[in-house]
Amino acid sequence: xxxxxxxxxxLKERIGLDAATVGPGMIERALRERLAAAAVSxxxxxxxxxxSHPDELQSLIxxxxxxxxxxxxxxxxxxxxxxxxxxxxxxxxxxxxGAAPLRILSVPCSTGxxxxxxxxxxxxxxxxxxxxxxxxxDVSARSLERARIGQYGNNAFRGAPLDFRDRHFTPCAGGYAxxxxxxxxxxxxxxxxxxxxxxxxxPPYHFVFCRNLLIYFxxxxxxxxxxxxxRLSRQDATLFVGPAEASLLTRHGFVSAGxxxxxxxxxxxxxxxxxxxPAMPRYPAHPSAPVAAAPQxxxxxxxxxxPPAARGQAGSTGVLAPPAPAxxxxxxxxxAERAKAGAEALARISRLADRGELAAAVTACVAHLDAQGxxxxxxxxxxxxxxxTGRHADARESYRRALYLDPAxxxxxYHMAAILEAEGDSVASARxxxxxxxxxxxxxx
Numbered sequence: 358x359x360x361x362x363x364x365x366x367x368l369k370e371r372i373g374l375d376a377a378t379v380g381p382g383m384i385e386r387a388l389r390e391r392l393a394a395a396a397v398s399x400x401x402x403x404x405x406x407x408x409s410h411p412d413e414l415q416s417l418i419x420x421x422x423x424x425x426x427x428x429x430x431x432x433x434x435x436x437x438x439x440x441x442x443x444x445x446x447x448x449x450x451x452x453x454x455g456a457a458p459l460r461i462l463s464v465p466c467s468t469g470x471x472x473x474x475x476x477x478x479x480x481x482x483x484x485x486x487x488x489x490x491x492x493x494x495d496v497s498a499r500s501l502e503r504a505r506i507g508q509y510g511n512n513a514f515r516g517a518p519l520d521f522r523d524r525h526f527t528p529c530a531g532g533y534a535x536x537x538x539x540x541x542x543x544x545x546x547x548x549x550x551x552x553x554x555x556x557x558x559x560p561p562y563h564f565v566f567c568r569n570l571l572i573y574f575x576x577x578x579x580x581x582x583x584x585x586x587x588r589l590s591r592q593d594a595t596l597f598v599g600p601a602e603a604s605l606l607t608r609h610g611f612v613s614a615g616x617x618x619x620x621x622x623x624x625x626x627x628x629x630x631x632x633x634x635p636a637m638p639r640y641p642a643h644p645s646a647p648v649a650a651a652p653q654x655x656x657x658x659x660x661x662x663x664p665p666a667a668r669g670q671a672g673s674t675g676v677l678a679p680p681a682p683a684x685x686x687x688x689x690x691x692x693a694e695r696a697k698a699g700a701e702a703l704a705r706i707s708r709l710a711d712r713g714e715l716a717a718a719v720t721a722c723v724a725h726l727d728a729q730g731x732x733x734x735x736x737x738x739x740x741x742x743x744x745x746t747g748r749h750a751d752a753r754e755s756y757r758r759a760l761y762l763d764p765a766x767x768x769x770x771y772h773m774a775a776i777l778e779a780e781g782d783s784v785a786s787a788r789x790x791x792x793x794x795x796x797x798x799x800x801x802x
Contacts, residue, residue, distance in 0.1 A: 360400035364388065364417075367407070372418060372496055372549060374573055387420035415498065422497045426470045427515040428477075428522075431568065433619040434597045435474055438564060439482030441595055441614075441621075445563065446488050459489040462562040462589060464550055465570055466493035469504025469543070470513055473535060475566065476542045477525050486542060492562075494548040494555070501545050507535040518771070518790070550582055561591040568620075569599035583609055587624070596622045600715065600745035607712055617707030618741060699729055703738055715746050733763035740772060767793045 365384055368374045388400065395413065397403045407413050429435060442459055461479075463472040472493035479489055495501055510532040514522055526533035548555050550570070567586055571579050583606075586596060598606055598620050606622045607613070614621035702725050709718040722739045726732070740755035753776055759769035770793035777786040 360404050361385070361388065363404060364400065364407070367414070368418070368421060369575075369578070371414065372421075372551065374421065384421060387417060390420045391417050419497055419499045422500065426467045427513050428470045428474050428509075430470070430474070430515075431600070431618075431620070433616065434566070434568070434621060435478035437614070437616040437619040437621055438475065438595075438597070439478045439484070441564070442479055442484050442489065443482045446484055458487065459484075459564070460560060460562045461489060461491045461564045461566070462494070462556075463491060463566045464494040464548070464589075465497075465567075466495045466500075466504065466545070467497075468500045469493065469507070469545070470509070471566060471568070472504075472543045472545075473507075473525075473539055476539045477521050480539075481521065481524070486538060489542070491543045492546060492556070492559070493543050494546045494550075496547070496549045498547060501547060504543075504545050507540050509533055509535075518793075550585055551578070553585075555585065556589055559589075562589055562594060563591055564595050564597070565590045566597045568597060569602070571602045571605060572599065579605060580609070592624060594623070598622065600710075603710075603712065604714065613708075613712050615708075617704070618710055618745075695729075699725075699732055699734070702729070703734055706738060706742075710742060710745065715742060718742050719746065731758065731762055733759040733766040733769065735759075736762065737766060737769045737772070740769070744772075765792070 361384075368384070388403065391413070392399075392403055394416070395403065395406055397406055407417070438461075445459060461472075461475055463475060466472045472491045475491050480486065493504065495504075508529055508531070509526075514533075522533060525536050525539050527536060528534075546556075550567070565586055567582075571582055574582060590596060595614055596606070596611065600618075600620055603613075603620045603622075610625045611622040612625050614623055703722075706718050706721045706725065709715075709721060719739070719742045722735060722742055726735045726739070729735070736755045736759035740752040740759065743749070743752035743755055752772075756769045756772045756776070759766050760773060763769070770789045774786045774789035774793065777789065
């Protein structure tokens, strides 16, 4: 093995990072940065430095860990958390431990956007501040310090309605500062998910967020991490992961919580064991449809369209011609029947995605559009699925098709606004967001 390979192996041992998942370029960039900072000439000299100066390994970890997150990323998961938590606190599925505060864990928490989003989602769902506490853990001291400061620039607010910013932030020099009541609900802790002693003296958690971490581990490290997450969580806990990690949990015996595109899971048998994990209210056939009214015991959390996944590809902003209807598309039946059938099909596709079968969901969505003809809801869902599988250019095209078919489709407007914002076209992005905010969510089929 080369010295660089030994350094990669050391990172894998300490933080689980599998170099194959990020490519050699990222680790090589971090090594160049540390070689220059430490004034050493080559990898061999740096290897010796790593073993003679223990603090240098943490500096290398800081260089490798590049935060990439924003507030209300994957909004479905946060809206689902708000509903689950409200049912535990106020509903008929109230947990048997009565008034004990709900415990929520965010690991890794990066620079704080996820745990603070959790707090905001719970407050917006009507859960009282005294009824929950969020612990946020990360291996990066630098990221935790940024989280403690609690001030964020525009890059932390991407592609979503920003009403939460008006409620929970105050303007400051260079950006926005979190209000004190949100910051007070998060306990920031330095820790490593692969440390067997992590949170050893803490009670288990009701909800655990571990999103977009397991994809950077090899299979043995993934299994170790899942065992740790099981130890940290209650038997009736809900675990939220990233879109690309859903199939991993399914393979290891976890069960979908049944919330389309939230990627929320419970342990197999938790419900049968008599746990207090609540069942979700009836969900809409498609994410752009209105949610059925919640029980009256707790406030209904406000609904917002989902934020898109990270995007890196730019493309033309021209309007596409509408796709031609597929040969043999059904021409019989009234519009209401066709809309109902289309909504049911999209609901089935969403359930496929929620089980982690993203490729199958994409295939099913394309087949649905071919068979039933173009629809704004179908193309918007296809865009979300492409986002979840990293096909960002295809996602962009799908959202454009949705907007050709329905220029007022609110969800697609927000997604396309986020794309334009990421491409630097802030004027066009603001115009689309303003259009979206003039509309109320409607069904499209």
